Amino acid sequence: MSIISRLVTFDNPAFNGYVTYGSVLVLKMMLMAPLTSRQRHKLGVPISPEDAFLSKGKEICKSHEDVERVRRAHLNDLENIPIFFLAGFAYLLTDPDPTTALNLFRAYTLARCLHTFVYAVVVVPQPARGLAWATGFFITGYMAVKAICHFKTF
């Protein structure tokens, strides 16, 4: 049996954890859309002219800090989560200790959920957002570096 079929298998808890937490992160990112939408309707900031009817009765404005805040949180997800999907999979192929791998996936998912919460739901003063962001950032970096050192096929 090749190494890869021992790693990418339902018998490997690290692989199951990758798929589970990856899917949780997908749902977390999906949540940003209704979150933005709610702010847009509440504050009367349609994204496109044809959506103006949604803010009926309210004065329409081009932008609002509370809409921009949710959009920045969403953009930060786009900057971080898709690269985690690749780095997490590459890391999985380096045959890591399953418990360590699972804990890293857990920590990453928790950090990204906290990031969204303190950025876009309840604004908590810094360094809350900075710490949540940095946790995710360094986990992704560790995984990518470990994969490069393992595969090193340049």
Next chain:
Amino acid sequence: MSIISRLVTFDNPAFNGYVTYGSVLVLKMMLMAPLTSRQRHKLGVPISPEDAFLSKGKEICKSHEDVERVRRAHLNDLENIPIFFLAGFAYLLTDPDPTTALNLFRAYTLARCLHTFVYAVVVVPQPARGLAWATGFFITGYMAVKAICHFKTF
């Protein structure tokens, strides 16, 4: 033979469909770049000062609704399609009925193409864009939830 090698194989039409439609979505997203570019040159909205020469003879402006419209469609792709790549693969590993899986990939791809068309090519009044977006959104959500329920390794 392990379950995973029965799923991730050229004999599984759902897997072949995932790769095919994934690649079609890659091409669809690539199309946004020339689409934006065309609007920028037509309307004289260079993205960076060093690109001003491309709009020769035209008055230069900082932004234009018709450029912003294509950029919003592109951003919406970025918010939706990379997470579909992960959710679609996770869903594939839950051993779905191949026909159902293929139909979901077809519906998703069609919905995203329609979304771009009614948002950035020919502006169709709502709810056209909303429906196209929601179709893709709920398919991704269904796949992610199904994968979480199947793998549930927290």
Next chain:
Amino acid sequence: MSIISRLVTFDNPAFNGYVTYGSVLVLKMMLMAPLTSRQRHKLGVPISPEDAFLSKGKEICKSHEDVERVRRAHLNDLENIPIFFLAGFAYLLTDPDPTTALNLFRAYTLARCLHTFVYAVVVVPQPARGLAWATGFFITGYMAVKAICHFKTF
């Protein structure tokens, strides 16, 4: 042995190259965050009101061309690199010549690093940025088209 286990294996240099260069691209994208951050602090452009303390002593402004430039380079990465991850993997499954595949991964990674350099580090006049962008664009397109022609399960 199925074809796929011959392709997705540590014995296939193209697969090892995909994981290595994928991880390098992850690190390259991660670099955009400190790059943006440096510009924000240097020029006094906090991303959110709660970050204003970071620009102590400096006058605070809403935006600055040198911050926007790095952000555009980052956005361009988001538009291009996640779809390369999918297209590169799909291409790998078409059983390409390993040397050709490795060279394409090398060229893509180099092109994207150059793109960032001439866009956001040292501003080089066009067509430097255009050529770097086009190299990555056409490699991704080639891979996606090759995968569609190979799998063609619609």
